[in-house]
Amino acid sequence: MHGDSMDSLFSKLDLTNRLAVAVFSALIAISPASFAEDDLLAEDDLLLGDDDFSAPEDMGSTEASWRDFFVTSLVHDQTRTSDGETNYFRHSIRIEYEQAINKNIFARVDVKGVSYQSLDKQAKQRGTNMGLTEGDPYQRGKVQQAWLQYSQGACTTKAGHQTLIWGEVDGTFTVDDVTPFDFTEQLLTDYSSIRLPQTMLVSECFFGNQQVQGFYIPKASLHQTSHNDDEFGLMTLSMIDDEDLDAEFGARYKFAIKKTEVAFMYADLVTNFPAQVLPLIPLPSGDVLTPVIYDYQLYGVSLNYTSGQWLFKTDIAYKTDQIIDQTNSEVSDIIMGAAGVEFLSNSNHNISFGIQGAYAFDHEFLPDQNDDTPLFTLNWTKTYLNDDLSLSLLSNGQERPRSISTTAQAKYQVDDYWSISSAFTFSDVEPGSRNPLISGDNEASVQIKFQF
Amino acid sequence: MKITTSFLTATSLVVMAMFSLSANAMDARAVMEKADKLQRESNDSSFSKSRLSTCKYGKKEKKTVCTGKARVKVLETVQKQFGDNKKDSKSISIVLEPASEKGIGMLTYSYDDDNKDTESWLYLSALGKVKRMVSGGKENKEPTAFFGSEFTTEDMESGKTDEYTYKMIKEGPYAGSEVWIIEAIPTEKRLKKTRYSKTLTWVDKEKFVALKVQTYDKRGKLWKKMYSKNIQKLNNHWIPRETTIMNTKSSRLSTIYTDDIATDVPVNDEFLTQRTLTDFAFREKNLEKLRANSK
Numbered sequence: 001m002h003g004d005s006m007d008s009l010f011s012k013l014d015l016t017n018r019l020a021v022a023v024f025s026a027l028i029a030i031s032p033a034s035f036a037e038d039d040l041l042a043e044d045d046l047l048l049g050d051d052d053f054s055a056p057e058d059m060g061s062t063e064a065s066w067r068d069f070f071v072t073s074l075v076h077d078q079t080r081t082s083d084g085e086t087n088y089f090r091h092s093i094r095i096e097y098e099q100a101i102n103k104n105i106f107a108r109v110d111v112k113g114v115s116y117q118s119l120d121k122q123a124k125q126r127g128t129n130m131g132l133t134e135g136d137p138y139q140r141g142k143v144q145q146a147w148l149q150y151s152q153g154a155c156t157t158k159a160g161h162q163t164l165i166w167g168e169v170d171g172t173f174t175v176d177d178v179t180p181f182d183f184t185e186q187l188l189t190d191y192s193s194i195r196l197p198q199t200m201l202v203s204e205c206f207f208g209n210q211q212v213q214g215f216y217i218p219k220a221s222l223h224q225t226s227h228n229d230d231e232f233g234l235m236t237l238s239m240i241d242d243e244d245l246d247a248e249f250g251a252r253y254k255f256a257i258k259k260t261e262v263a264f265m266y267a268d269l270v271t272n273f274p275a276q277v278l279p280l281i282p283l284p285s286g287d288v289l290t291p292v293i294y295d296y297q298l299y300g301v302s303l304n305y306t307s308g309q310w311l312f313k314t315d316i317a318y319k320t321d322q323i324i325d326q327t328n329s330e331v332s333d334i335i336m337g338a339a340g341v342e343f344l345s346n347s348n349h350n351i352s353f354g355i356q357g358a359y360a361f362d363h364e365f366l367p368d369q370n371d372d373t374p375l376f377t378l379n380w381t382k383t384y385l386n387d388d389l390s391l392s393l394l395s396n397g398q399e400r401p402r403s404i405s406t407t408a409q410a411k412y413q414v415d416d417y418w419s420i421s422s423a424f425t426f427s428d429v430e431p432g433s434r435n436p437l438i439s440g441d442n443e444a445s446v447q448i449k450f451q452f
Numbered sequence: 453m454k455i456t457t458s459f460l461t462a463t464s465l466v467v468m469a470m471f472s473l474s475a476n477a478m479d480a481r482a483v484m485e486k487a488d489k490l491q492r493e494s495n496d497s498s499f500s501k502s503r504l505s506t507c508k509y510g511k512k513e514k515k516t517v518c519t520g521k522a523r524v525k526v527l528e529t530v531q532k533q534f535g536d537n538k539k540d541s542k543s544i545s546i547v548l549e550p551a552s553e554k555g556i557g558m559l560t561y562s563y564d565d566d567n568k569d570t571e572s573w574l575y576l577s578a579l580g581k582v583k584r585m586v587s588g589g590k591e592n593k594e595p596t597a598f599f600g601s602e603f604t605t606e607d608m609e610s611g612k613t614d615e616y617t618y619k620m621i622k623e624g625p626y627a628g629s630e631v632w633i634i635e636a637i638p639t640e641k642r643l644k645k646t647r648y649s650k651t652l653t654w655v656d657k658e659k660f661v662a663l664k665v666q667t668y669d670k671r672g673k674l675w676k677k678m679y680s681k682n683i684q685k686l687n688n689h690w691i692p693r694e695t696t697i698m699n700t701k702s703s704r705l706s707t708i709y710t711d712d713i714a715t716d717v718p719v720n721d722e723f724l725t726q727r728t729l730t731d732f733a734f735r736e737k738n739l740e741k742l743r744a745n746s747k
Contacts, residue, residue, distance in 0.1 A: 104733055106736055150733060388600065415521065
């Protein structure tokens with residue numbers, strides 16, 4: 001009877017039960033997230049199209065045009081020292097052209113015309129009174145690059161006016177001896193003009209992760225410190241015998257293995273920076289040492305190694321026949337080394353540090369050459385405002401002989417055409433400093449550029 | 453008997469419901485993995501010429517529009533997938549516009565294996581030199597903006613489906629297509645690298661393309677919305693020709709317009725090396741072949 005009652009009960013409840021179970025199961029089958037989904041729906045109907053976006057009107061043309069091969073830059077550069085002296089005051093127009101001529105040949109031409117205003121130190125040097133008064137403005141053209149590159153198979157050859165930069169450690173010049181500097185250019189706000197291009201032939205062949213490179217320069221060039229061939233200035237080309245500017249050549253073998261890249265280099269070079277030796281040359285402006293250039297060989301090795309947020313770099317060079325004693329033109333082989341490290345933080349601050357030292361082997365008659373302290377560089381860079389603003393702090397120099405310079409630099413890209421760069425430099429230099437990159441002046445620089 | 457039957461019926465229904473739940477969860481992962489796989493396949497051996505436009509946005513007559521002049525970059529990119537699961541990639545991007553950045557070339561090797569760092573090299577046109585870049589760590593690393601746009605490296609990466617748990621939220625019509633809406637929650641491992649606490653993806657059921665993505669910050673607030681439009685079929689790959697990402701916090705958006713694209717093209721492995729950054733004749737010779745195949 002009990003069983004019959006139960007059967008009867010379940011029989012009666014069966015439909016109800018089934019319905020309840022079905023509903024209950026349906027509730028389970030709908031994910032618990034559905035309760036959250038209701039929240040989402042309450043905020044925003046997930047299935048409705050929304051945010052009907054319109055493309056910006058001015059997106060530029062996608063049609064190919066002859067203008068695609070050109071870049072034109074109009075630039076104004078100005079630098080003042082803390083003494084109120086103007087060092088740079090110039091305007092320039094630069095035109096860059098590059099195009100594949102045919103399937104194997106590529107051409108690039110980069111020319112610049114500069115108008116040096118009367119306050120510019122180059123114009124002042126052309127004037128009288130030791131460059132302390134305004135000079136006459138003048139214009140000058142410069143070929144930054146002009147070369148043809150031919151590529152076939154695994155190899156490529158580039159012939160013409162160009163630069164060649166070796167080495168890994170930024171801000172040091174252990175193996176970076178091939179291309180001289182143009183010290184008449186504004187160093188801080190535009191790196192593209194500070195190296196002095198030379199007519200050279202560069203060939204490279206690529207074999208997987210290996211590269212072989214060779215170069216030949218028919219006639220060496222020196223650092224340019226002035227446009228003037230007059231007797232003002234210590235190191236002018238007019239004092240150098242042109243016949244001493246021999247040809248230069250060299251080779252580099254580079255390969256990559258796991259996280260490391262290694263390069264071995266050899267070059268037969270002419271010094272970019274004349275040594276200043278006795279005897280003295282009598283000049284109306286005063287006696288100056290005789291600038292002497294010399295040939296030497298460079299044997300170098302560079303490597304970089306990356307691991308996570310770190311990049312380790314080193315350059316080592318053995319250089320023969322360096323004149324390092326100005327009293328008697330004594331030569332010595334030297335070994336130079338530079339080591340650097342770069343770190344990228346989690347918030348994309350880029351910090352790098354480098355140190356460079358040299359040791360002369362034959363130093364019997366040297367005035368404590370080997371007591372020089374190493375050269376250091378320290379650099380911090382970060383971009384802001386969606387990469388439109390780049391801030392950096394650069395410091396380099398050495399303790400003995402004392403030459404230290406710190407530069408705070410900012411570059412702001414206003415839009416796709418206009419940019420403004422500024423730099424503030426604080427220097428501390430004692431007489432006898434051999435660092436040509438540090439002028440000794442506290443300076444404020446600004447560059448305004450329009451590019452299209 | 454009836455008790456047993458009812459009990460079994462109820463139990464069966466509950467079990468079926470539970471399977472239905474777990475089937476949905478598997479389906480969500482399967483959908484995302486398939487979508488990711490198809491995206492990587494479309495990127496494999498591909499060439500594209502794209503315009504990247506970025507601007508501040510606002511509402512005008514109920515439409516979202518740029519409120520200022522857009523900043524435009526034009527890039528050509530060649531990419532190839534490598535590795536067993538084609539999750540490693542090598543790519544090279546060359547900037548064509550604006551003039552201030554013309555000629556910048558970036559070579560990147562990315563690896564799925566967390567123990568392998570991304571390698572990248574930048575061609576510095578000012579110095580005429582290739583510089584090896586520091587890639588940055590993978591944990592707690594602030595994602596890098598892609599050429600200053602609202603797209604970050606995280607927004608554009610693929611192949612990380614095993615670092616998320618997925619749940620099917622809803623299915624239905626959206627913007628003329630049938631879609632799944634799938635929620636992705638980063639795993640503990642992923643949480644160290646990402647700035648997003650959650651992602652919702654609207655996946656087209658036919659094309660397995662993400663039509664819309666919403667990302668949420670660590671406090672659960674809506675952060676970015678990404679839309680893909682003008683989806684075209686090319687060599688059996690569905691390619692969105694227009695992808696827009698809107699940052700609701702900064703009121704800034706970026707759009708990638710793919711003007712020309714070629715997929716499944718023969719990309720010389722040697723092209724994806726440092727040689728391409730400095731050997732311009734070699735670069736242009738190879739790019740011309742790729743451009744000729746593009747649409």
